[in-house]
Amino acid sequence: MDDNRMRELVQQAVARRCEPLAPDPFLAARVQHAAEQKGEPAMKKKLSAGLVVCIVLVLLSLTALAAVLLTGMEIIEQQAIPVARQNDAPLRVNDIYSHEELVALLRVAEENGITVEDDHIREALLRGEGYYEEETIMAICRAAFGGLYYEWDVEERHWYGEMMVEIGFRDVNYNRLPGEGELPPAEARALAGSLLKEEFPDAPIDDPARYRVVEDFDEGGWYFTYHPRNLSDAQYSIHFSHDCAVVERTCQPQSWETYSETQLMDAINSIYGYRTHTQKHWGLEGWYTFSQMLPGAVHTAAWDDEYDGYLATTYLLPSTGDITAEEACAIAMADAGADGYISADMLLLGKGKGEEEEKNRIWKVTLQLLNDEGEAETRSWEINAATGNIRHRMTFGQTTHRWARYMLFETYEAVRAASMTEADAKSCAIAALQQTYADSTPPLADEAFYDVNIRSVGGGQFFAVMFVSKTVEYGNAYVTVSTDGTAEISYAYFEPLTADNLHSRMSNVQGSALRWEQSVWVEFEQLLAAMPAPTTFEGKLFAAAHYPDASTVKLSLEDAVDVILRDLGTRSDDAVSWVLIDAEPHPVWKIRVSTFPANTLYEVDAMTGEILDRELYVCQNPDFDHDMKMFTLRSAYMPAALEEFGPVRIAMELTVKSDFDAFSYDETVFMNENCYQVTVDGMTVTFTSIDENLPSYRTTILDNGMDAEIEVFDIPEPRPESEGSPYGNG
Amino acid sequence: MQNVPGPETDLQVTFTQLVETYQKPLLNLCYMNLRDRTLAEDAVQEAFLRAYRALGKFRGECSEKTWLMRIAVNVCRDMQRSGWFTRLNRYITPDDLPEAASEEPDNTLADAIMRLPGKYREVVLLYYDQNMTMPEIAGALGIHASSVSRRLKTACEKLRDALGEEGQHG
DSSP: OOHHHHHHHHHHHHHHHTTTOOOOTTHHHHHHHHHHHHOSSOOOOOOOHHHHHHHHHHHHTHHHHHTTOOOHHHHIIIIIHHHHHHSOOOSSSSOSSOHHHHHHHHHHHHHTTOOOOOHHHHHHHHTTOOTTHHHHHHHHHHHHHOSOGGGSOHHHHHHHHHHHHHHTSOSSOOOOOOOTTSOOHHHHHHHHHHHHHHHOTTOOTTOTTTEEEEEEEETTEEEEEEEESSSSSOEEEEEEOTTOOEEEEEEEOOOGGGOBHHHHHHHHHHHHSTTTTSGGGOHHHHHHHHHHHGGGSBOOTTOOHHHHHHHTOEEOOOOTTSOOHHHHHHHHHHHHTOSOOSEEEEEEEESSSHHHHHHOEEEEEEEEEEOTTSOEEEEEEEEETTTOOEEEEEEOOTTSOGGGGGSOHHHHHHHHHTSOOHHHHHHHHHHHHHHHTTTTOOOTTOTTTEEEEEEEEGGGTEEEEEEEESSTTSOOEEEEEETTSOEEEEEEOOSOOOTTTHHHHHHHHHOOGGGOOHHHHHHHHHHHHTSOOOOSHHHHHHHHOOOOOGGGSSSOHHHHHHHHHHHHTSOOSOEEEEEEEOOSSSOEEEEEEOOSSSEEEEEEETTTOOEEEEEEEOOSOTTTSOGGGGTSOHHHHHHHHHHHHOHHHHHHHHHHHHOHHHHHHOHHHHTOTTTEEEEEETTEEEEEEOSTTSOEEEEEEEGGGTEEEEEEESOOOOOOTTOOOTTOOO | OTTSOOOOSHHHHHHHHHHHHHHHHHHHHHHHHHOOHHHHHHHHHHHHHHHHHHGGGOOSSSOHHHHHHHHHHHHHHHHHHSHHHHHHHTTOOGGGSOOSSSSOOOOHHHHHHHHSOHHHHHHHIIIIISOOOHHHHHHHHTSOHHHHHHHHHHHHHHHHHHHTHHHHHO
C-alpha cells in the first residue's frame, strides 16, 4: 500500500469515525468570553521579599562569579530550581515563574556568557509577559548546549527532563538513560559509525561540516541518523539493538531532480532551516539554493500563488557593492522609529532578470515590531542594496500572506491579482449548489436570507465558503472552492423546514440550544405546535414537552443554580445547559452542571426550590446519555427511551450509573462481546462477564426506566493499580 | 454565525477565522486521541483558549495549523495524564465507540488507529489525516523529523499487523 493510498484510507476512516462530531459555531465567542472571565494570560505572583534579596545578591555577585562562570546547567540547577521550589505551583501552565524571575534568569545567563538568541523571548519578557517560561529555560539550555533539543545527546536530554520535573513543567521524565542490559551511550556512539561503514564504507559521516548527527534510543536499541548539510550528500541511518546486532542500515540519496515543490521545500527546510524547520532560518544561501532548484521541481496540487511568487523572484547572494543585511535592518528600524524588534527577516532580492537584476539589488527587510498599543505588527521595507534608499514600505494586514515577506511587493501583488477572488469563489460555490440541488436551492445570494463567510484556507489553495442562514426556513451550506474553480460541497441542509429539523434550524439562528434564553424555547414551542407532527424520537419528545415563560415562576435561573451549588456543597465549574419545562404541580428547571467526574443533570422545582432529581450525565456517547436528556424531564425521557432503544441499552445505563466500578468501566464495556454476554428476560437484563476482571450484573428495570434493581455477582479480585490498559494505550 | 457579537478587533477576527477553519480538524484529532466526545470538545475549547491567550505572540514561524495542532496535542496529553482519564480509559475498547452512520460502516482502520500507543497515533493522524509534512509534525510534537519518520514507519507496521489481511486489500 503506497503512501497516498494509506492517506486516502486514513482520511476516510477518521472522517467516518468522527462524522457525528459537530463543530460548535459559537466556540470562538465562548473562548473569547472565557478568556475575558479568566483574564489575560495568567500573570505571575509578585516576588517574595526573600527572593528579591536572592536575585539581587545573584546580580550583585556577578563580578565575583565572572572568574568562575556558571554553565547553563548550573544556572538552571542553582538559580531556576530554587526559585521554582519556593513558588508553589498548583497548575501546570504558565504559573511557576513571574516574568521578573525569568528576566533575572536571562540576565544571569547573559552575564555568564550565555546569550539567548531568541529575541522574541527577550522582548516578550521585557514587556512583562511570563508566557514563555518553559521556552526561556529551554533557550538558556540551547544557548549553553548548542543546537536543537533533539540534537542534544541522550545525557543532556535526560538532565533536561529531570529539570523539567524538578521545576514542575513535567510529571515524569520521559528521557531516560540506558539501563541494565542496554548499551551505554559512549559505547553506542563509538559503535554506530563503524557498523554503518561496514555496509557503506565511503559514507563521509565523520565530517561535521557535511553532517549533523541525531541520536536516540529506546527498548529496541540505538538509532543514529546522519543528516546532510547540503543537497548532494545522502542521508544515512543505523539502528542496532542493545546486543549490537544491526537491525537496519540505510542510505537515502537525495533525489532532488525528481522533487516536487513541497519535497524541495522540505529538503531546504531540513538543510538550511533545520533549527526551526521554517523558512525563517533559511538564510540567503538557502533561498538562493531554493530558487535555483524550484524551476525544475515537479508541480503538484500544492503548487499555488506562493510558489508562483517564489518562481517569479530572483534571490541573490551578497556582493561587495551591497550594504550589509545589518545595515539594511538598521535603515528599516530607523524608518520605523524602533529601537528593537521581535523578529527580523532579511533577504537580498533582484528586480528583473540578467543584467537588469544586477542594477536592482534590493534588501527586503521584514520586522515584527511592537506598535503603540503594545501589539505585534509586521512591516516590510524594500531597500536599494547599493544606495540604501527605501523604495517601498508595506504593513502586513490580516489578509496579507506570510510569504509576502519573501518576495518583492509587486511580485506579491501580481500573483495575487492573477488568482481567484473571494467573489469568484462565492459564485463557484453557488453554481455548484444550484447544480446539485436544482429543485431546492434557497436564495443563497440574497443578503436578506444568508450571511456568506468566505476565507482562504489550506495555505491559499482553497476558499472555504459558508452560507449561514438568517432564518429557520433555510439551512446552512458549506463549500470549498479550489483556486482552479473546482467546488466540493461539504454539506447543504436544504430540506424543507419540519418539526423534526426545527430544533437544528433554530440552533443555526439562535446558537446552541444548551444556552437558549427561555423566550427562545417559548418561540420554539409555538412554531413546533403549528407544524405537522414530528416523526423522530427527538421531535416527538420536543413536541410532548412544554416550555413556559420564565416570568411565570418564582425561581429565576440564577436562583435555581444557587440551589444546585448549595446541594453540591462545592463550586461547580459552570452551568452547561438550562431550560424551564412545564410539569405537575410546578414547572421545573432542568440544569446541567459541570461536575467531576461527570456532569450532573438537576431538576429543580421552579416554585419551591426543591431538588426533584439528580442524574449523572456521562455525555461521551450521545446514544447512551442522549442530548435530549438536557431538554426533557427524566420522567418523560426514560419511558420514551425504553421504547425507542429497548431494555438492554437502558439496563446498561442504569447499571453503569448505579455502580461506581461499572461507571469507571464505562458503558462501552457492556457493549463489548468480548467482555459480556447479554441475555434478556422481559425487563431483566443479565450481563454475564466473560472477562475475569469484570463482575457480572443482573439488572431489572423498574418504573418505566426510572429505577432498577441491580444484583452484582462474580465480583473479581481488585486489579493492581500498576496494571496498564489491556489495549496498550500510550 | 450572525447572532455572534461582531468581532471588534483584528485579533478577534483572526481568532474567529482560526476557530472556523481548524475546529473540526482539531475535534477529530482530539477525539481520535481521547476517544471521548465530551473530553474531545473540552480539549478543543482548552486548545483554542490557550491559542487565544497566545495569539498576539504567534510569530508565524510555523503555520497556524502546526501551531494549533501542537497546542491540541499537548492539551490531549495533559488530559490523558489526569486521573479521571486514566480511570475512564482503562477498559474502553474503540470497537464500542459510537458509530458514525447507521449502515454499519467499516471502522476497522479507525479503531486500529485509536488502539495505537499515543506516540504512534499522533504521527499517523497528523501525517495522514491532517496532511502535515514530517518537518511540520516534528515542529508540532517537538521531536526531530527523523523521529517522526521512524514512528510513522513503526505505526504503519502496527496498523498492518492489526488489520491483517484487510490491510492487504487496502
